[in-house]
Amino acid sequence: MARGFSSKEKQAIRLSLIQQGRELFRKFGFQKTNILDITKNVGIAQGTFYKFFNSKEELYFVILEIEEQKLREQFAVADIFTEKDPKQSIKNILQQMIEMIEENSLIRELFIGDTMTHIVKKLSPELLEKHYQNDSFAIEPLLEKLRKEGFIIEQEPQMIASILRSFFLLTLHKKEIGESVFDETMEVFIDLIIDGLIKEGE
CATH class of the missing domain: 1.10.357.10 (Tetracycline Repressor, domain 2)
Structure with a gap:
C-alpha cells in the first residue's frame, strides 16, 4: 500500500498543482488542458489529483x-x-x-x-x-x-x-x-x- 502524504507534502503538492495548472491554462486554455497534463508536470499520479481537487x-x-x-x-x-x-x-x-x-x-x-x-x-x-x-x-x-x-x-x-x-x-x-x-x-x-x-x- 502506498504511503500517505505528510501535511508538508500535501501543502507542496497542492501549491504545485495550482502553479502548474496556472501555467498550462494560460498556455493552452481551459478546454485543451487536462488533468493528466497537470499531474505529469507535478510528478504525481493522475488519480492523486482528486485528493486535492474534485x-x-x-x-x-x-x-x-x-x-x-x-x-x-x-x-x-x-x-x-x-x-x-x-x-x-x-x-x-x-x-x-x-x-x-x-x-x-x-x-x-x-x-x-x-x-x-x-x-x-x-x-x-x-x-x-x-x-x-x-x-x-x-x-x-x-x-x-x-x-x-x-x-x-x-x-x-x-x-x-x-x-x-x-x-x-x-x-x-x-x-x-x-x-x-x-x-x-x-x-x-x-x-x-x-x-x-x-x-x-x-
Missing part, C-alpha cells in the same frame, strides 16, 4: 480566486483620500481594474464558448458562496473609510459586491457591447455606479 473546474476556479484577489487588494489598500475627490479616486481604481481584467488571459478564458457555464455547474454551492463572501469582505475596509469621512452608503457590502461583480462581467463582452463605444460606455457605468452608491453627507 475536478479540473475546481482547480481553475481556485486559480481564478488567486487572480481576483489581486483585484480585491486594490480596494483593500487603496488610499482614496490622497485626492480632493475620493469618489473620483474610486472611479480611477475601477478603470485600472478593467485594464487588468482585459490583460488577464485566465479571466478572459471564462468567456470562450461555454467555459463559465461548464465551470459553475461543477462547483459546489459552498465554494461559490465563499467566493461571494470574499468579494464582500474585500470592499468592507473601503466602505468603512468612506463612512468615517462622512459619506453615506445605504447598500450592504453584499449588494455592492454583487453590483461590482455584474459590472466586471460586462467588461468581458467588449465585442457584444461595441468596441467603438466600449470605453465611453464603461466610464458612464462607473459614474452611475459610484455616484448612485456613495452619497456625500450634508
Whole structure:
C-alpha cells in the first residue's frame, strides 16, 4: 500500500498543482488542458489529483480566486483620500481594474464558448458562496473609510459586491457591447455606479 502524504507534502503538492495548472491554462486554455497534463508536470499520479481537487473546474476556479484577489487588494489598500475627490479616486481604481481584467488571459478564458457555464455547474454551492463572501469582505475596509469621512452608503457590502461583480462581467463582452463605444460606455457605468452608491453627507 502506498504511503500517505505528510501535511508538508500535501501543502507542496497542492501549491504545485495550482502553479502548474496556472501555467498550462494560460498556455493552452481551459478546454485543451487536462488533468493528466497537470499531474505529469507535478510528478504525481493522475488519480492523486482528486485528493486535492474534485475536478479540473475546481482547480481553475481556485486559480481564478488567486487572480481576483489581486483585484480585491486594490480596494483593500487603496488610499482614496490622497485626492480632493475620493469618489473620483474610486472611479480611477475601477478603470485600472478593467485594464487588468482585459490583460488577464485566465479571466478572459471564462468567456470562450461555454467555459463559465461548464465551470459553475461543477462547483459546489459552498465554494461559490465563499467566493461571494470574499468579494464582500474585500470592499468592507473601503466602505468603512468612506463612512468615517462622512459619506453615506445605504447598500450592504453584499449588494455592492454583487453590483461590482455584474459590472466586471460586462467588461468581458467588449465585442457584444461595441468596441467603438466600449470605453465611453464603461466610464458612464462607473459614474452611475459610484455616484448612485456613495452619497456625500450634508
